[in-house]
Amino acid sequence: MTETKPPPDAPLGADPLVSIIIPIYNERELLPVVLDAVRRLPLRKELILVDDCSKDGTRDLLAAEEGRPDTRVLYHPVNRGKGAAIVTGLKAATGDVVIIQDADMEYDPQDILRVVEPIQAGQTRVCYGSRFLGSIEGMRLPNRIANYILAWLVTVLYGTRITDEATAYKAFRREVIQAIPLECQRFEFCPEVTAKVLRAGERIVEVPVKYRARTFEEGKKIGYKDFFVAVRTLLYYRFKK
Numbered sequence: 001m002t003e004t005k006p007p008p009d010a011p012l013g014a015d016p017l018v019s020i021i022i023p024i025y026n027e028r029e030l031l032p033v034v035l036d037a038v039r040r041l042p043l044r045k046e047l048i049l050v051d052d053c054s055k056d057g058t059r060d061l062l063a064a065e066e067g068r069p070d071t072r073v074l075y076h077p078v079n080r081g082k083g084a085a086i087v088t089g090l091k092a093a094t095g096d097v098v099i100i101q102d103a104d105m106e107y108d109p110q111d112i113l114r115v116v117e118p119i120q121a122g123q124t125r126v127c128y129g130s131r132f133l134g135s136i137e138g139m140r141l142p143n144r145i146a147n148y149i150l151a152w153l154v155t156v157l158y159g160t161r162i163t164d165e166a167t168a169y170k171a172f173r174r175e176v177i178q179a180i181p182l183e184c185q186r187f188e189f190c191p192e193v194t195a196k197v198l199r200a201g202e203r204i205v206e207v208p209v210k211y212r213a214r215t216f217e218e219g220k221k222i223g224y225k226d227f228f229v230a231v232r233t234l235l236y237y238r239f240k241k
Helices: 031-039 058-063 082-092 111-120 141-158 174-178 189-199 224-239
Strands: 017-024 044-051 071-075 097-100 126-137 170-173 204-212
Touching: 017 031, 017 082, 017 111, 031 044, 031 058, 044 058, 044 082, 058 071, 071 082, 082 174, 082 189, 097 111, 097 174, 111 126, 111 170, 111 204, 126 141, 141 189, 141 224, 170 174, 170 189, 174 189, 189 204, 189 224
Parallel strands: 017 044, 017 097, 044 071, 126 204
Antiparallel strands: 097 170, 126 170
16 A cells, blocks of 8 residues: 655754745735744744735735745736645745645644654654644534544555644655645645655654634635545545556
8 A cells, every 4th residue: 555664864953944835815814914923933944925816915915025035925827726826835845844834824833843843853754733632723513523534534544543634734854745746726735645645655743733713704715525525535546556
């Protein structure tokens, strides 16, 4: 089912460069809060902001970000989906470690430090921030059940127990994630990348993170149909030759 696991990498040292990819779609209100919080982190970092054809004025904010020494701003001319925005950001990343940060503050950017630390220490090459090992506020019961099912499917299909397959906080050694060919366009990034890193023999370490769920009225975009897409994606890549 999987190839031989690669040997652990040496620690990255005290000051690795962390590429923080922020996929963005219509987040004019919260994007400045996210950027301020991320920039306050005591990390050597590059911010890769990928706008997926926002229509709410977000692009006006991003214009002011262009030219900053720690920031790259990339634009999609048409809306393609979160997964496509992440892939665009991954191609541009130059850091030692790459992590995804949503633009909506459901996750606390302070937890980025916790998620990248096992990679920095050489303990793993892939680390997920697990909401179910940490704290959750406002997640509806159907969403909890869907997340439990997805994590259980990973255990059954790939022989690896994880508690949070759908977490947004996924961090990788850059050479690991850039070597994985991704086909995702929307929210299927999570199951696709999980399936492919496990099939490549990588070990996923999880650390606890905090999570505060948004409502659809507040701008949440993922829906129940995406759960079925995630299930299909996990099944597809498990049995794909």
